[in-house]
Amino acid sequence: MRKLPLRNTSLSLILIVSFAGVPLTLALGHEEHHAECNDTAINALKADIQAMGEGEAKTTARKELEAAQQSMAKNDTEGCKNHIHSAMEATEK
Amino acid sequence: MSNAGRRWSLVAGALLTLLGAVAVAVYAGIYNVAADVPHTQPVYWLFETVRDRSIASRARDIVVPNELSDPARISSGAGQYAEMCSVCHLAPGMKRTEISRGLYPRAPELRRKTDLTAAEQFWIVKHGVKMTGMPAWGVTHDDKLLWDVVAFLRKLPELTQEQYEVLVKNAPKHEELMQERGGRHQHGDKHE
Numbered sequence: 001m002r003k004l005p006l007r008n009t010s011l012s013l014i015l016i017v018s019f020a021g022v023p024l025t026l027a028l029g030h031e032e033h034h035a036e037c038n039d040t041a042i043n044a045l046k047a048d049i050q051a052m053g054e055g056e057a058k059t060t061a062r063k064e065l066e067a068a069q070q071s072m073a074k075n076d077t078e079g080c081k082n083h084i085h086s087a088m089e090a091t092e093k
Numbered sequence: 094m095s096n097a098g099r100r101w102s103l104v105a106g107a108l109l110t111l112l113g114a115v116a117v118a119v120y121a122g123i124y125n126v127a128a129d130v131p132h133t134q135p136v137y138w139l140f141e142t143v144r145d146r147s148i149a150s151r152a153r154d155i156v157v158p159n160e161l162s163d164p165a166r167i168s169s170g171a172g173q174y175a176e177m178c179s180v181c182h183l184a185p186g187m188k189r190t191e192i193s194r195g196l197y198p199r200a201p202e203l204r205r206k207t208d209l210t211a212a213e214q215f216w217i218v219k220h221g222v223k224m225t226g227m228p229a230w231g232v233t234h235d236d237k238l239l240w241d242v243v244a245f246l247r248k249l250p251e252l253t254q255e256q257y258e259v260l261v262k263n264a265p266k267h268e269e270l271m272q273e274r275g276g277r278h279q280h281g282d283k284h285e
Contacts, residue, residue: 040129044194047131051199 035088037072037080045084048091061090128197137198144222148213151220155212161244170245171257172264173238178203181226186254196226206250215243238270 035041045065052058064087071079094102118124132140160166175184181193181200193200201207209217218239221229230239245260252260 043130047129047197047199050131050134050137051201053205 035081035085037068037077037084041084042069042072045087045091049087052091057090057093061087064090128195131197140198144225148209148216148222152210152212152216155215157211157215158240161211161240161247163244166241166244167248168260168264169238169241169270170243171260173234173242173267173270174245174249175261175264176267177230178242185249185252185257198225200226203246203249204252211243211247214246215239218242234271 042065045061045068049058049061049065052061064083068080068083068087071077071083131137174182179187180190181196182203183189183193185204207214217227219229219231219236221227221231230242249257
């Protein structure tokens with residue numbers, strides 16, 4: 001019984017440490033799908049698409065890339081990011 | 094000067110002008126060799142075609158060993174692949190690495206199916222490919238070890254993440270394999 005407060009403290013500590021890592025884990029998981037709208041991202045996508053074998057995924061990726069470039073030209077950053085994200089997903093298929 | 098002579102002079106002049114323009118462009122550094130700016134599609138197609146035809150013609154006479162489906166070879170190849178190749182060519186369940194994202198041309202993801210024959214894969218692994226980041230493993234590894242890698246590559250597209258991880262976990266360590274074989278060309282393997 002005398003050790004109970006210590007056990008509670010330890011349990012709390014374990015729980016705090018465990019949950020403290022959750023946002024970081026989620027952030028790392030999200031990083032994979034992080035899309036930027038700039039020339040570097042567009043060029044990286046072009047390189048990825050060049051390396052793909054012909055097929056539906058490549059066609060989709062190309063179309064999304066073109067749409068991203070059009071959005072970029074219109075200063076529609078969010079639209080551009082969305083298309084880049086879709087293109088990135090297509091390159092991973 | 095005859096008509097034919099005039100025509101040849103014109104052709105020669107045009108060729109010289111073209112060569113001069115190419116020389117100026119090369120010397121002025123007009124073409125961007127940065128790896129983060131892809132080739133234009135025609136240049137990419139040209140390099141890809143040169144590469145594919147070069148590999149196909151050189152791999153034509155390579156004799157493929159019969160026992161590429163031997164589990165021992167696949168296991169040996171898995172260990173080597175995990176150590177030497179996966180950082181660029183990735184593996185089932187593996188996320189893209191910083192190297193794989195920055196290489197240009199992109200290193201092919203070998204978990205995907207390929208049109209390459211076993212002989213072509215062996216040639217590439219052994220000799221490497223100029224200006225792609227693909228090293229010539231034949232400089233440091235003998236043919237038997239390289240065929241083990243090819244045996245694994247033939248199997249790779251069928252593997253799930255779990256199967257891949259089990260194979261790698263149980264594979265002989267690369268350093269052990271190298272020590273066992275006492276370095277390169279110690280066992281009288283026939284080299285292509």
